Amino acid sequence: MNLFSDIRTLVIDSLNAMVADGAIPGGLDFANVTVEPPRDPLHGDMATNAAMVLAKPAGAKPRDIAEALAARLSDDPRVSSAEVAGPGFLNLRLDNAVWQSLPKAILSSGVAYGKSGMGQGRRVNVEYVSANPTGPLHVGHTRGAVFGDALASLLAYAGFDVTREYYINDGGAQVDVLARSVYLRYLEAHGQEVAFVDGTYPGDYLIPVGEALRDKVGDAYVGQPEDVWLEEVRDFATDAMMLLIRADLGMLGVEMDMFFSEKSLYGTGLIEAAIDSLKDKGLIYRGVLEPPKGKKPEDWEPREQTLFKSTEHGDDVDRPIMKSDGSWTYFAPDIAYHYDKVQRGYDLLIDVFGADHGGYVKRMKAAVSALSDGRTPLDIKLTQLVKLFKNGEPFKMSKRAGTFVTLRDVVEQVGPDVTRFHMLTRKNDAPLDFDFDKVLEQSKDNPVFYVQYANARVHSVLRKAVEAGVTVDDATLAGVDLSGMTHDSELAVARKLAEWPRLVEIAARTNEPHRVAFYLYELASDLHALYNKGNDVPELRFLQEGNTDATQAKIALARAVSVVISAGLGILGVTPVEEMR
RNA sequence: GCACCCAUAGCUCAGCUGGAUAGAGUGUCGCCCUCCGAAGGCGAAGGUCGUAGGUUCGAAUCCUACUGGGUGCGCCA
Numbered sequence: 001m002n003l004f005s006d007i008r009t010l011v012i013d014s015l016n017a018m019v020a021d022g023a024i025p026g027g028l029d030f031a032n033v034t035v036e037p038p039r040d041p042l043h044g045d046m047a048t049n050a051a052m053v054l055a056k057p058a059g060a061k062p063r064d065i066a067e068a069l070a071a072r073l074s075d076d077p078r079v080s081s082a083e084v085a086g087p088g089f090l091n092l093r094l095d096n097a098v099w100q101s102l103p104k105a106i107l108s109s110g111v112a113y114g115k116s117g118m119g120q121g122r123r124v125n126v127e128y129v130s131a132n133p134t135g136p137l138h139v140g141h142t143r144g145a146v147f148g149d150a151l152a153s154l155l156a157y158a159g160f161d162v163t164r165e166y167y168i169n170d171g172g173a174q175v176d177v178l179a180r181s182v183y184l185r186y187l188e189a190h191g192q193e194v195a196f197v198d199g200t201y202p203g204d205y206l207i208p209v210g211e212a213l214r215d216k217v218g219d220a221y222v223g224q225p226e227d228v229w230l231e232e233v234r235d236f237a238t239d240a241m242m243l244l245i246r247a248d249l250g251m252l253g254v255e256m257d258m259f260f261s262e263k264s265l266y267g268t269g270l271i272e273a274a275i276d277s278l279k280d281k282g283l284i285y286r287g288v289l290e291p292p293k294g295k296k297p298e299d300w301e302p303r304e305q306t307l308f309k310s311t312e313h314g315d316d317v318d319r320p321i322m323k324s325d326g327s328w329t330y331f332a333p334d335i336a337y338h339y340d341k342v343q344r345g346y347d348l349l350i351d352v353f354g355a356d357h358g359g360y361v362k363r364m365k366a367a368v369s370a371l372s373d374g375r376t377p378l379d380i381k382l383t384q385l386v387k388l389f390k391n392g393e394p395f396k397m398s399k400r401a402g403t404f405v406t407l408r409d410v411v412e413q414v415g416p417d418v419t420r421f422h423m424l425t426r427k428n429d430a431p432l433d434f435d436f437d438k439v440l441e442q443s444k445d446n447p448v449f450y451v452q453y454a455n456a457r458v459h460s461v462l463r464k465a466v467e468a469g470v471t472v473d474d475a476t477l478a479g480v481d482l483s484g485m486t487h488d489s490e491l492a493v494a495r496k497l498a499e500w501p502r503l504v505e506i507a508a509r510t511n512e513p514h515r516v517a518f519y520l521y522e523l524a525s526d527l528h529a530l531y532n533k534g535n536d537v538p539e540l541r542f543l544q545e546g547n548t549d550a551t552q553a554k555i556a557l558a559r560a561v562s563v564v565i566s567a568g569l570g571i572l573g574v575t576p577v578e579e580m581r
Numbered sequence: 582g583c584a585c586c587c588a589u590a591g592c593u594c595a596g597c598u599g600g601a602u603a604g605a606g607u608g609u610c611g612c613c614c615u616c617c618g619a620a621g622g623c624g625a626a627g628g629u630c631g632u633a634g635g636u637u638c639g640a641a642u643c644c645u646a647c648u649g650g651g652u653g654c655g656c657c658a
């Protein structure tokens with residue numbers, strides 16, 4: 001259920017009735033008619049822009065339409081008043097009975113309250129993390145993992161059929177480097193002194209991989225040339241790295257539905273098939289690119305390459321898909337991978353990249369547009385950098401010095417819930433500060449704590465009620481009489497609860513899970529306000545001594561809040577706690 | 582040089598497919614502990630929404646130009 005869409009339906013029905021009566025002309029488009037919470041709650045519970053949107057096409061004055069609409073809406077029992085305001089806004093107040101029935105509805109449906117059918121079961125593929133299988137995940141990957149995972153959950157909650165996918169870059173030169181690095185560790189495991197030359201990975205995490213390789217093949221590769229061992233060591237090493245990465249993701253509670261291997265595109269004709277598809281559309285040609293102006297590489301020479309005419313699909317320059325030596329560029333398997341996703345029949349594709357991949361957005365969109373003939377939309381979300389702080393001091397990361405912070409470091413220090421929630425309290429395209437001390441702080445300026453505390457507070461009240469001998473299970477609470485719920489502070493909480501289904505749709509439509517985190521903060525804030533009001537106004541306390549009916553009614557509202565908090569935290573992948581420690 | 586992202590209160594940030602007097606937290610100032618937890622509550626002050634134009638009944642939001650910051654730009658993926 002969704003009160004806002006219910007009332008919008010009422011508005012549309014009323015407008016249709018006005019058309020039937022000849023009050024406004026027929027054939028008007030009602031698509032832009034909205035019903036929203038007003039910015040200022042003093043204006044009412046909901047506001048509609050119907051009169052202003054329709055004034056021009058209807059050839060009438062906004063206020064006249066608004067007056068007529070107000071008269072009709074007032075006939076509905078749910079609407080207690082409808083007032084025209086400002087240039088033609090129509091402010092609605094809903095009958096208290098509407099708000100009083102809301103907690104009961106929430107308790108009946110549980111965390112499913114707020115689920116939306118807007119996705120209509122459409123299939124969406126969310127690709128995220130997709131880190132190279134050359135080492136453990138670091139903080140940057142962590143943000144992408146958290147964002148992608150929450151986005152996927154959000155879309156599922158909004159009625160989409162979601163696939164979570166990881167693209168394994170196991171086909172390029174970087175996995176050869178990995179193999180050589182592991183080979184060095186392998187020699188080391190045989191007691192040899194080795195030197196990590198430029199370009200190899202010196203990280204300690206490869207030591208056990210080298211030892212495992214020794215245990216598996218003995219000394220078979222010692223002293224052998226690269227062409228003897230490279231391929232097998234590469235496979236062995238990438239498998240080991242993917243196990244490591246899956247374990248890292250597991251620490252965050254991220255589980256993929258599908259791992260797609262880049263390597264599986266080579267030698268199977270899949271790249272060729274994707275390129276042929278573009279060729280058939282006349283988008284592949286041989287040509288020479290202009291050098292980038294202003295930043296001309298020193299060794300620039302014009303070369304003839306095989307190019308994809310991405311400019312026909314919105315890109316700035318055409319992109320090479322084949323190097324001058326005839327091998328594929330990295331872009332070619334990316335095209336083939338997205339061709340595969342298009343062919344798997346998704347209605348919508350979403351890629352979550354790090355900010356350093358901003359330059360690939362246009363070309364990937366161009367490729368998908370070309371491959372699907374514009375039928376499959378691709379949305380690319382870039383996650384900005386995470387700036388780490390400790391004791392208020394910036395935390396310098398250097399891959400070279402081996403001081404980069406891994407996902408494991410972060411999760412082990414602050415836990416998966418704090419990590420996830422905090423990383424979702426910022427828009428994906430804004431840089432994020434992550435202070436190891438602040439995120440653990442138990443105070444109001446830490447949203448993680450504040451939201452968790454609200455939920456724990458409700459459960460604390462539930463425990464106290466049980467001690468007092470009051471039945472407070474959800475089924476019982478769903479049936480209590482809430483007609484005594486009339487105080488502004490209580491109605492404010494109910495209004496905020498009514499926004500949840502609407503917020504889910506907005507967040508899902510914009511692919512912005514951070515909106516859920518902000519909403520939960522506001523809801524928690526309203527609950528804390530009501531709780532504290534009980535200090536001054538005894539009849540607002542959740543526990544009404546000696547009055548079981550009143551206590552149950554108060555607790556029904558509080559419990560509805562905790563249900564919505566649980567639903568929201570569920571989307572963010574955060575465990576709701578019932579007790580603060 | 583070009584492309585993309587960003588610019589909102591002293592600070593960190595929200596701001597709903599364009600809506601009314603732009604909101605939180607923090608910091609500053611003033612009040613409030615006999616209470617179902619004061620790690621809290623109530624209130625005040627604090628803004629030419631980077632600048633200049635444009636579209637519109639209406640712009641923080643859309644368009645154009647500029648300023649400032651970040652990221653990236655053909656045989657690395």
